[in-house]
Amino acid sequence: MFTIERATRRLTQLFAGLVLYGASMALMIESRLGLDPWDVFHQGLSEVTGLRFGWIVILVGAAVLLLWIPLRQRPGIGTVANVVVIGLAVDALLAVLPTAEPLALRIAFLVGGIVLNGVATGLYIGARLGPGPRDGLMTGFVALKPGRSIRVVRTVIEVTVLAVGWLLGGTVGVGTVLYAVAIGPLAHVFIPLFTVSERPVADPHAVEPAEVAR
Numbered sequence: 001m002f003t004i005e006r007a008t009r010r011l012t013q014l015f016a017g018l019v020l021y022g023a024s025m026a027l028m029i030e031s032r033l034g035l036d037p038w039d040v041f042h043q044g045l046s047e048v049t050g051l052r053f054g055w056i057v058i059l060v061g062a063a064v065l066l067l068w069i070p071l072r073q074r075p076g077i078g079t080v081a082n083v084v085v086i087g088l089a090v091d092a093l094l095a096v097l098p099t100a101e102p103l104a105l106r107i108a109f110l111v112g113g114i115v116l117n118g119v120a121t122g123l124y125i126g127a128r129l130g131p132g133p134r135d136g137l138m139t140g141f142v143a144l145k146p147g148r149s150i151r152v153v154r155t156v157i158e159v160t161v162l163a164v165g166w167l168l169g170g171t172v173g174v175g176t177v178l179y180a181v182a183i184g185p186l187a188h189v190f191i192p193l194f195t196v197s198e199r200p201v202a203d204p205h206a207v208e209p210a211e212v213a214r
Contacts, residue, residue, distance in 0.1 A: 138153055141157075
């Protein structure tokens with residue numbers, strides 16, 4: 001049932017999640033210990049073009065969103081907000097975060113960034129106002145051929161952007177591996193926890209979290 005209170009909560013949760021997602025990316029970048037596959041790609045493009053990281057995130061998100069047209073995917077308000085807000089947030093946080101020199105601080109940035117990424121993912125996906133452009137790309141390819149494994153499609157996409165990003169100069173390291181191992185369990189915890197439901201859920205972990213690709 002639609003209510004002003006529910007709509008306000010969903011919008012607040014969406015934008016909080018997107019801002020925190022940008023913050024998590026900034027922490028991982030400053031750790032210099034490795035990024036998730038898409039951010040390796042974003043960083044590589046930033047190195048090659050000279051554009052700020054956040055603007056690359058926005059431009060890549062917009063380009064991916066255009067691919068939704070032939071895939072017949074429908075964006076929501078959360079999809080459009082995802083393209084813009086995360087990029088602006090990551091640049092804003094990169095401008096104020098201190099450069100992490102001691103290894104202990106870099107590790108803290110990395111771990112904090114990954115955990116915050118899981119929380120942010122739960123918030124913005126749980127708001128149920130539209131998937132991120134990269135999520136829709138994955139599900140769109142799956143829909144082209146019913147029965148195709150979403151995990152296989154996600155793996156192919158992420159390995160591709162990781163390889164291209166690494167060749168362009170993006171940072172691949174222990175953080176890349178740690179993110180790959182940790183984001184699934186974190187999403188399993190936080191997506192059900194923050195999902196806005198039309199009816200109460202007795203056991204929030206009974207809700208199967210969506211595959212996360214942003």
